[in-house]
Structure formats: C-alpha cells, structure tokens
Amino acid sequence: MDKEQIKEEILGMGAKARVAAHALAVLDADQKNAILRAMANGLRDRADEILDANRKDIDAGEANGLTEAMLDRLRLDSSRLEAIAVGVEEVAELPDPVGEVLDSWTRPNDIRIEHVRVPIGVIGIIYESRPNVTSDAAVLCLKSGNATILRGGSEAIHSNRAIASALQAGGESQGLPEQAIQLIPFTDRESVRVMAGMDQWLDVIIPRGGKGLIEAVVSQARMPVIKHYDGICHVYVDADADLDMAVAVSEDSKVHKPSACNALETLLVHRDIAESFLPAMAEAFSAREVEMRGDEQVQAILGSAVVPASPEDWDTEYLDMIVAIKVVDDMAEAITHINQHSSRHSDCIITKDDQQASRFLRMVDSACVYHNASTRFSDGGEFGFGAEIGISTDKLHARGPMGLRELTSYQYRIRGSGQTRALCATT
C-alpha cells in the first residue's frame, strides 16, 4: 500500500470512530457494563485464535532476535489471557464517570446551568509491544464512553488484531456500536503521522511507550497529547526528619520497583543531619546493592562507598538500582533543585515539622508531592482510582495518575424558558 492509500484508510477509520463515539456517549452504565462483560467473554471465546496469533508474533520475534525480556512482554498463554479478561470484568465493576453533575446553578435571569461530565469522544492510543495494552486501554476508554483507535507496535500485530477483534465482536453481542474499537493494521511511521494530523477525528492521543515514541507524537500532533514522560523523583530529608523513617521511605522509593516512573532517583539531604543520616542510609542502600553517586559533601562523609556524581546525574532517570545523593544547605535549596531538575512527577519531604512540610508541598511544582510517604504511592490503584491509564506528566487536563475521570470531558447544559440576551442579560 502506498502512503495515500494508508492515509485514506486511516482517515476512514477516524470517521467511523466519530459515529461510534456519538452512539457510545448515550449508553448508560448498565449497557456499558453488559458490553464489557461480553467483551471479556469475547476474549475467552476466541482464546485459541488469540494464542495462535500470539504464537506467530513470538515466532517472528525469535526470528528477529528479540531479547528474552522482550519476548516475555510479548508472550501470552491461557493464564495471562484469562487475567486480561478478568481485568475487563473488573472495569465493569467501577463506577461510571459519565453523566456526573459536577456543578449546577441558576443565574439571576433564571437560566439554569448544569456542568456535566461527558466522554471525550475518540481517543487514539499509540503503544509499543505489550499486547495486553490493546485490551486495557480500549476497555478503560469504553467504560468512559469513548471510541478508540489503537495503533500498536509491529512485534505484536497479530496478537493485537486478534484481541481487538475479539473485544469488538464480543461487545457487539450486547450492543457495542460498530467500529467502537478499531486497530490500525499498519505499524509503520506513516500511520503515526496520519493519526497525528487527523484532529478532525481524534480528540486526543495518548502515547504509551518510550521517550522516542512520545517525542515523535508530540512533534507531529495537531490535537492534545497526554504524555507520560519520565519520572525524575526526589526525596528531601529535612534537618528535622525522623531518620529511621527517612531511611525506610527513601529505600522503598528507590528499591521497591526501580524500573517504575515513580521510583526515587535523587536523594537530597539537609547538611545539618547529613553526618548522622547518610551512614545509616548508605548501609540500607548497600544491603540492597544500590549504587550511590554523591556530590563532594556526600563523598566526604561516605568515602569510597559512593561514586562521584557528575552534573548529568541530577537530570537522569536511572530506572535502575542507582541513586544520586546531594547535600543541600536548607529546604529552599532543595526546592530550587527539585523545581529545576525534577520531571514534575513525584517528590517528597521527610520532616517532623508540619508547617515546613506544607510549605514544601505548596512550593514544589510536581503532580504528586509527599510528606513522609514513599513516592511509590503515585499510582492509580494506590490512589483508589480503581484503574489507571497512566501517570501524566502534563499540567493540562490530566496531571498525575489518570483514572476513568481523566478520560472524560464536560459539557454545559443550559435550560431556560425563552430567555434572550437582548432582554435577559445579567452582565
């Protein structure tokens, strides 16, 4: 297929998605939940087809020399597929965000205004190799009343197609509008470029994957993009900290899951407690085999246990068992450092002084700011959202952990009795 044909086909999918979105927007919660349960069963009914398709992806991956870790992310088996189906059923159990009246008021001229939560419309999801994203993303979008256009990576194309068809076919048995869940059959860059340009059909794009993918979407997109960039997260240990707590929270933030975006990367320590705190912290990190990179003051205290930090360390997301450590003069320096180097994801202060903590929380410009708790709690599940489509590092529309509410927009519904501006203006 040449570029023009690819473009035409994807634009056609966009137009169909818009029609599906209008039909989805008026389904009530019971209808959507019945559809979701039918979608879960759709996955079960077509398990053989999905696993066969996955086998093709695995064979191709092996032939193309994918690493074992990559193959493992790609691989499905009956129990993994059942887990995906159960995930769909769990989303059916969540409350429906659509239709919630956020606010309502009556104006002096007696027009009544309702501010109501509605679906966004059509959501584009661009992702890489994990086939479970096909189901997870489509299902959260559907629960919030949106149509989806999915564009997965080439490694998982057979699995993704089989999963998307199973979801759509299963859902249609309970009234899912046609083309509510569509998978783009192309995996080249051109398909991303076309999606990024079709702002008449896609209301938002959510890229899920590495920095290169997000960057490609951001630089091309005409519509809003909700980004999940990196997490350069900080813990600042204040002069007044409970040092045992500081060790425990810093250790957890670093080692509980170092590959997560909410993991600690840079530890900042007030100079007044550096000498008492750092040896205890170093002992805990060493026991977990965390590499420490320190500035000169940290080196002076910890000696050869620490590697000298270079300026780039303050801007690095290690996603690994490595931590950068810096001594600061006071909280103001810590805040300045964080606001300059943090990716505005999750940052923490450890202190016994509540007022000091409140100032820190107010002054640090990050999505999630913590007092005396691990940065690892930045998570839709831990926040109680029930489901998570990601953790936004943007400041507009959605910031931090994104649940179903963040997949909605709003609308003003105004009811009157014939008011005109000429006769009934209030301003």
Place this chain on the structure above:
Amino acid sequence: MDKEQIKEEILGMGAKARVAAHALAVLDADQKNAILRAMANGLRDRADEILDANRKDIDAGEANGLTEAMLDRLRLDSSRLEAIAVGVEEVAELPDPVGEVLDSWTRPNDIRIEHVRVPIGVIGIIYESRPNVTSDAAVLCLKSGNATILRGGSEAIHSNRAIASALQAGGESQGLPEQAIQLIPFTDRESVRVMAGMDQWLDVIIPRGGKGLIEAVVSQARMPVIKHYDGICHVYVDADADLDMAVAVSEDSKVHKPSACNALETLLVHRDIAESFLPAMAEAFSAREVEMRGDEQVQAILGSAVVPASPEDWDTEYLDMIVAIKVVDDMAEAITHINQHSSRHSDCIITKDDQQASRFLRMVDSACVYHNASTRFSDGGEFGFGAEIGISTDKLHARGPMGLRELTSYQYRIRGSGQTRALCATT
C-alpha cells in the same frame, strides 16, 4: 537581529518566566489583589506614555492604510485606558481559584490525599491587534497565579510594550516577581515558531485571533494549545415548540451580536411546524434585514424571501446578518446534522417537551447545549464566571467559556507517617 538571536532572546524570556511562575504560585490572594490594584494604578501613572505609544501605532496604521474599523480597534484614549484599569481592579475583586481543595480522602493505609487547585505555570498568549488584550490576558493569568509571555501583533507593538511595562512596573511596587509579565519585542512569524517549540518553558499557548493565527500555532506547537475556533451554532425548532418563543430565541441568537462566535448560523426546523413557523420567523428576520438561505423545502414555503442554500452554507460561520435554514424530518435528523456540521460550540433546541429536550442535550456533542434559551448566553460573564479569557472549542482541559478556574491545573498533596509501598500497599 538574525533568527538565532531572536530564538536565544525568547528562550531567555521563557527561563525567566519559569522563575517568576514559581514565585507567583505561592502568593496568597491578598498579595495578588494588592499587586493587581497597583497594576491598575501603574496604567494610570503611565497614561501619557501609553497614549503616546498608541499614537505611534495609529500613525503607522494610517500610513499603512489600515481600515477605519482596524484603527478603531487599535485606538486608545483616556477613557478607554481608564476602562482597562478598572477592568484590572475588577479582576482583583474576583475569588482566587488557587489553593481550592477539590477533593480529599484517606486511604486504608492512612495516607491522606488532597487534590488541590494550583496555577498552570507559564502561559503564552499570542494575539492580534487589540492592545487591551495585553492587559486583560496578563491580568487574568496573574490572578490565577501564572506568569505570562505575550506576543501581540505588529500594529500594536508600541502600545503593547507600554502597557506591559506599566503593568509590570506598577505590580512590582507591591511585590510582583520580576518578569512575571513579559512582552516579546518581535512580531514576526519566527517569534511564534520559537514560542511554539519551547515546551520546556511554556505550559500552554492560548492564541487569540483569526483562524490563520490559530492554525499556525496548532501546526507548530509542542505544548497544549487552547483554541477558540469558530462558532457554527444551531437552533433546532422541534415539532412541539412554542412558536413565539422559537421566533424570539432564534432572532436573538442571530441578531443580538452577529459577529460573535455564539451567534446562530443555521436554523433547523421540524417539518411538522415548518409551514406555521417559517413565515413568522421570516417576518422577524426580514424586519432585522437578515438574509435567509434555505433548502428546497424552505424555499417552497417562503418563496422569493429566501435565497437557495448551497452545501457550503451548512459549514459556514457567517458572523454576519445571514442565516441558513433547513427543514428536518425529526429530532434525530437535527442531531445528526448538528453533530456533523456544528463547530461543537453552542447549539439549542426549542421545545415544550422536557424529555425530548433532555435527549437532545445529551446527544449533541457541543460545549454548550441549550433548551429554550438564546445561544448568546455562551459567555463567561453570563455564566457568572466574572471574567472570561475566551470560549474554548476544545474538549480537553477547558471547554466552553473559560474563566479563572480554567487557567489553573491541580496537584496531589499526600501526607503520611512513614508509609512504604513494600509494607502498606493497598492494591
């Protein structure tokens, strides 16, 4: 100046704006209001300079052959300047959106989560010729705790510079952080291109102006853009409408201010009442000298009073005393037409049937949907927001009339007592 120097200078302004934004974010309402009142007085103190600068713009505009309408938009005098200053004082009187706790809850592991409204950070405003936008936009951004980088049109460059300096200087006397309000001294396209690329410094761009300007920003911007595109607004007169009300609301929606984005462009009429309604409507429109363009059924009823409509009429924002009129078979056809041709701004149904109206409001995918009231009420002032930065035709972040709240983001503030994910996960 060459391109590289322009770029360097604008990027430098971005970095300074970020510092200012962090300082602004922690000012309380009283501090900001004192600053705003000082800014109003800054305009009064420098009235002579501002009016002299405006004289230069007017002279240049006359030399360049601007129309009288354009010159009038550009022109300032003492009373217009005083109105701008009073506008600043009025913003000081509005409630501060920053710091509002939107929600708070405690998780089973006893971490307490607060969802708090915070400023966005740095807002870029790109606008065309009206110098009052310099003040109006900067002041609304400031009240909501944001720094601004303004880039106005070349016609008003002297006026804009003088106004921005007067606001900044006046505000600094009451503690406004340096560089909180900056005006880009360049008015070429390159300056828009640089702004659109600096997503490390600008959190959002709001273009205020014609479609060409918005399009240029959308196609280049790496950061979110809040758009105020056109308003192709509809009134649908249902079979069950009060016909006098239908005439009054349609007339008001069309003629009260035809140049506004919330003005009626297309009138849809249920076929069952077309013969009784259209002659009365036509009489009202004719009395106001509104040109009517109708489909075949309208022509059959109104004869030579109506011009035949072409397909483009259904997609045209006239912004003028012209209305397109179409007869539809039923509400479903009206909704399909609206969802296909509306710019998703403001659309209305006139009917006595509340259930029918509720279905219409739910099914029409527009920012503001009306039952028995003029579309002209889509306005921040009429909604009771106290101020308006525009009417967003986007669905993400801000939709419909945008007040101070829509110039804010949010942050999660989490307080614990040493909780770690390893020991206290709840999911």
